[in-house]
Amino acid sequence: MAGHSKWANIQHRKGRQDAKRGKIFTRLIKEITVAAKMGGGDPTANPRLRLAVEKAKGESMPKDNIENAIKRGTGQLDGVTYEEIRYEGYGIGGAAVMVDCLTDNKTRTVADVRHAFSKFGGNMGTDGCVAFQFTHCGYLVFAPGTDEDALMESALEAGADDVVTNDDGSIEVITPPYEYADIKERLEAAGYKTDIGEVTMRAQNDTELTGDDAARMQRLIDALEDLDDVQEVYTSAVMDE
16 A cells, blocks of 8 residues: 555554544444344354444443343343444545444434535445445454464464455454454464454455545544444545544
8 A cells, every 4th residue: 555554544543433432332232232133132143243242342331231232132121123224425536435324213314424425525325336345354453563474374274264464564364254253362362462353344445545635534434423323434445644
């Protein structure tokens, strides 16, 4: 990636997400509730629920909150019924954007997402217009200087799909989405630990943005992420810090 440090860019993105932790519990509770509703309340038999619970534990969510969210999903407790919706569109420079939402009011949500796109220089598109540019996967990122050959051997033995070395020396381990937690645990047991990793929709190709274009794209992403119904925003944009 000419002119960009992938490691620095990923750390910058993680830092911005950490600054928004006030909404993380709300979003995790929604995800746990929906996952339990769709696949049952047993995390060992419901991969999506297991991921949501592991993420909640990683954010130090109290056990009671997690259990109550599961009970709302399985109908043991009363709760709001959420609908999953994905919106797609384009940001600055044609960068692909996908917005995953959980909502109890689809009319409100689509209006809010469309407004954010139009206000901050993007364009909301039709279903499927950019989804083909993303892959559902887990990934773990290791700092420059990590032993590439040793990590690759350990990762592939653990069941990873791919290991990618970036130009700045950082290394990304790509995993099947629902095997992410197991592979992460096996790599940690082998001595490879990182706090940068998640299950995500990973862009197959990057759209590099600099200067004012990068700032405008960040404002669009921030506006979408600040919406109450938005769970995740995925983009192909890679921006200056």
